Each structure stands twice: as structure tokens, then as C-alpha cells.
Amino acid sequence: MTTEVIEFMQNNQVMYLATVDKAGNPKVRPFMYYLERDGKPYFCTSSKKPMYKEMREHPRVEITVANPEFAWLRISATVSFSNDMEIKKAIIEASPIVKSIYQTAENPDFEIFTIINGTATIADFSGQPPKTFTI
Template identity: 40%
Template sequence: MQEAITLLQANRSGFLATVDAGQPRVRPFQFQFVEQGKFYFCTAKSKDVYKQLQTAPTTEFSVTSPKMETVRLRGAVKFSDDRQLKQRILDNEPMIRSIYGNADNPNFTLFYLEHGEAIVFDFSGNPPRQYTF
């Protein structure tokens, strides 16, 4: 599993998939961090992605390194308004801080994947490595 975490930490920008009225929706997104086996992201409660994850609480997130190593992270979504975790993001991400201002912003929320799987693969010809969390 550490292989997947290391790749995610080094390549945090990727694509997040949701379902909207039975149709796939994919958008650029940023992985934030892993904490106690939970993979965290953030968004606004006013965004379509939030509404889509509320309706169909499952997702897949994918990143690819410059060396073409790919991680696909998928699982069920849970939401959190943990103020300390929100502050952690704001302290490390000036762009996110410029959008939400502070951890008490009611529009600012976190979501995480707690139980799911990570698949790591590359173009070496070796089989993909699959991890559960």
C-alpha cells in the first residue's frame, strides 16, 4: 500500500470520477493527504461534484507520474467537516485558502475514502499491484 501512497503524495493532481444521472463525470482534482487509512479530498458543498457524491457516494481518482506510473484509487465516499483537518489543508494550500478563507466556512467540506482499493500499474509489462485499505 505504501507504493500507492508514495505515488499519490508525489503526484497529487489527477482526475476524479463521479456519476451524474447515470452518466460518468470526470474532472481535474487534487488529493490532499492520507490520515489513519483515509484518503482525503476537499470541495465546496455548492459544487456539482458534492451533489453527485451525495447521490452516488462512490468515486475513482487517478494520477499518473512523469514516469507513467499510475494509481487508481476507488471506494465509498464519506464526508467530514473536521475543523482540524480542514485547517491542515488551508495551512498547506494557499489556493484553497484563497477560495474558502477559513476552516469555519460552511461551504468548505472534506470527503475521504476509507474502505476501497488502490491499483498501481505502469507500462513495464509487469502485472498491476492491487491493495485494499
């Protein structure tokens, strides 16, 4: 993933993720970006949440976030779950919120994921063409 997309997420960590529920309805909820490893953004959730189950059943998602200057990022991609303990530990250490919820990287409810096989678009209201990147 490009540095420009990663930096946009780092600077605007509260995002919105859209999934599809069991009935086929879209579900959008706020969630947070946590860190980048090897050019990939990583996020986390609980295996007990509906979001986790929805992504397991329908791994295509969309993510969006806007900055205070009215630029936005939209990502359409596939979720890829990981059990990489080093990344889990890095997220736990980087985020007091995540640490307060899961305590340790070994918590069986603690799931991490990245996004693959998609596109990321950065746009704004300036009239300039959007920038699109392959994930």
C-alpha cells in the same frame, strides 16, 4: 491505506475523479490530493459544486493519476465526508489555493472527504503485474 499509495498521491497531486451525475452519466474532472491523516488521504470540495452533490447521491467514485514515468494509480472506493475541524485547518494551511477559496476551515461551503471500502491499483507499461491494495 498503504504508504506506497499515499506516496504516489503525494508525488502526483493533480488527479482525476469520476462521479455519476443525476442522469446517470459519468463525469470526470481534475482535482487535488491534499494530505494524509491516520493512513487516510483527504480531499476537499465546495458544497455548492455539482461534484459534491453527485458524491452525496452516489458515493462510489474512481480516481486516477499518472506520473511522468507512465505509472498510474487507480482507486475505486466510497467517499466518506468528514467535519473534522483539525483536518480542515490542516488542509487550509497546507494549500494556498484552498485558503484563497475558503479563507477559513469554518467556511460552511468547505467540505472534506476521504475514501473507504475499495481498492487501489498501481500499474505501468513494464509488463509487471499491477499491485493492488485494499482500502
